[in-house]
Amino acid sequence: MADQFPAILVLAPLFGALLLGLVGDRDHRLCLPVVAASLGTSLYAAVGLLRRVLAEGPVNYFLGGWEEPLGIGIVLRADSMNTPVLVLVAAVALLVACFSRRPAGARDSEKSPQYYTLFLLLCTALFGITITADAFNLFVLVEVSALSSYGLVAIGSSRRCKIAALNYLIMGTVGASFYLLGTGYLYLSVGSLSMPDIQTILASNEAAASSRAVRTAFVLMLVGIWIKMAFFPLYGWLPNAYSYCPSATSSLLAPLMTKVSVYVMVRVMTGVFGLDWIFGHLGWNHLVVWFAVVAILAGSILALAQRELKKMLCYLIVAEVGYMVGGAWLGDAGSWGLTGALYHILADGLMTLTLFLAAGIFAKRLGAIEIGDLSGLFRKMPLVSVGFVVAGLAMIGVPPTCGFFSKFYLIRGGIESGQWGYVVALLVSSLVNAVLFFRIFEIAHFGKNPPEGHAHHGESEGEGHEAAIARVAVPAHALAPLLLAAAGIVLLGVFNGPVVDFLRESLPAASAAAPAP
Amino acid sequence: MAEFLWKTIGHHFNFWVYIVLLMLGLWATIAKNNLVKKLMGLSIFQSAIILLYVSIGTKEGATIPILDHHGHIPSESHHADVGPEIAAHGVANPLPHVLMLTAIVVGVATLGVALSLVQAIYRDFGTVEEDELLREIKSLHPDG
Amino acid sequence: MIFSLLGGLLIVAGLVFFFGAALGLLRFPDFYSRMHAAGKGDTLSSLLVVIGFALHELHDFSSFTHDWPTILVILKLSAIVVFIFLTSPTSTSALMDAGWEDGVEPVIEPGRPNVLRDDTEAR
């Protein structure tokens, strides 16, 4: 059983999806139990895998039993870099599934079996992307995740979401095609598709490592992944796609898609090309860090300009992607930047999940799309507000939330590698986040004139002029995921030490990586 | 100079063809105003990549990667009787073909979804021209 | 030898018709005449080319028992000929009809009657 965890992890949601495809539209009430059971199985397998990696080190799983020679079959590989991401994906997906009891608005609720089937297929693909050790298999799974997310975005009832989905589709396809092109250049130069095999070749064969085709391959793969993760100049598809889709979709896609893409980038850097090759043969890592600086600043400024809450969060994602790309490319001797980026994948996943869940609740229960609609929020929904405030503080970087520690490691990496621009950008972005969230907190606390009509009248607070603000009931299935995610933010922050130690096991030891600028 | 050109173009003309196709497709994807034409560009772009992969797997004088019923390399190939190591050169590389089968299927699936999105957009807005769509969106209520 | 020559002639003839079809597709004024060029020219030229291939295959034919694979190839090519002959005109006709039902107007010399329209209205 424990030997089969890597396969079970990917297959449980797949079988759930197929089961829903077979019998889902007979009885819609079947959907949620099937989703919960399959994602629960995945979570169990992911945690089991994590414990196994903790005990024995990296685990290889040879599909089809093709072990020798390396590269004829497809290998799944779990190590200390991807098992935390797997656990994150499983946990986030489970929480969102719980949250999304009425996924697609009233107009299309008869399509919910298909919605949940796509949901499970997306989870399958994300697990597969994270655990695979084959460059081409990665492409196939990226396409599975992309196609299911196009469906999930386009299911929304607004007319704009179709256009947003088409833009997303075109950009996503171009991105995946660039990745495929890069894989082709790589295959043509080294004759292998297996990630560990390619790394061995590039480390030992000087002719291959210095070939221009391999450099081009790296650039192409990187650009493809950057489009997928909405890195700064290529972010155009993200805000519309994530803000016009149903809130269950956005709270699944926003925490997972970009973060898994960042993981893919780190994997391609460390597991395919190798940090020595990147910082030794290329030597333009500073340029990428400056791109990241621009991404962080631009994302923050664009977020300041937004009046819609979801749009603002989307631009914050663009800035956060800048954090992670910059951290991964710092190239400091102790790999603290890379550690920070990996840790930030986990932290940002939880923070984004909490914020988007909260935004979904606001939109549904208060009809609040714009930031100005949130007045009196703290009194209307005290518990939701707790989660929202925790996530907001984490985005700003207040201890003991995980946002503080990820910024701490990223800044440490920035200082050790002497990238002062990056450090300043991080601090400025924290400041902008503080402005953004305290503006919302202010409206939520002091704001008056609550929007009417959407409020479910419950018990009212008897306090002077604020007596008019009524408590809005939030059902448990929406509240529980939010609070669990908020608790996760704090717990991940408090226990950052062991998590970081575990993540660092997979990183190449502090080698003489990057020369000082 | 002539030798350099022969080295970069003569032995690599297939790659030049694929790059030209790819540039055409990418240009259409970005610049065309009509959504269907954009999708055509996307298709050309993907086909160019397929061309690259398939040309990776070719071998001079090799035949298709299907053996005869006894598992021998077919006798028509030029290198059939020169020992196993060379005999393998008589058969094209099957791996790129397998990969491209996958990529073709992915391309078809993406194109199907994209066309259905275009149809849905046409149903909602009555146009598939991008500039008209942008104008329509601007006049739309945020919730619409 | 004679088969090879004959096959080559047919292939060249097919290419000439292909060229004509392509030219017509580009130069003719309206949907119907373009479809005419494409449908007729395309069908004839692909038939000619495939028959040319079949004849060319016979160039070193000696006996039925010895050259069975050649016969097999020719049979397959003949099947292709039959299917092209069946399907290509049908699809042209279906396309034309779809165009007419969709309201694509033919370009007609001024003063001439629109025969297509009269025919439809008579029905």
Add this chain to the structure above:
Amino acid sequence: MNAKVSATIAVIITGAVLLYGVADFPDFGDPTSPANAGVEGGAPSASLHFINESYKETKVPNLVTSVLADYRGYDTMFETVVIFAAGLAIFVILRNLRSDDPLPEPLPATEDRFIDGDHQRIIVGTTCRIAIPLVQIFALYVVAHGHHSPGGGFQGGVMLGASFILVALGGNLRDALARLGEDTFMRLASLGILIYAAFGLVPQFLGRNFLDYGVLEKIFLTDGPEMARSHSMLGVEVGVALTVMSIMFAIFANLSSRGEMRGGL
């Protein structure tokens, strides 16, 4: 104009990057290039392994089939999942489940349809009637004979889907849906992948890894794991064909009827 200028710049940059890499490429058709023969320092070339060993290991002469369905069977399973996801995405995008229009008048039975000199129906209908059985038989041949000749589940599945599309073209969509209804094809699509995944799952219960068909010799009662692999590949191809057939028809039906799933064309 602005979009065209920026597109031209982006395209030229892309082309330049691509050309930069081309100079170091191996020559076209070189049998000793890294992709065809491997490089020093890595594992032995996968491509040479497939050509030299795969017949011994799987008893399938078509190397593309053996690599597709066995060595890289995991890829192929997800390739089928891509198709399935596309079908679902098109369903959620286009399918209009709450159409308010009244149903069209039921059409007369097939024999009476070609009446009153409707030549068009006669021409297309007759051709389709001749072609459909041949297409279907050939599709089954392509699926079943994929081990020995070019072909396999995807190609055969597309042909099967095309035969149903021909039914819709020759008569109307209603006729085609009467033969392969919406409920049926969406279920068949899941069933196809389920067949594929089941061939992977059973070895897991027998104590091997996912998709390790060799152990299925205990079930197929073949002499040796090689034939078990060969048989399993056939089963897998059938699953692929089912999914591809269903989804191809689903795409056509949804697009041609604007998601209404009824009426003629």
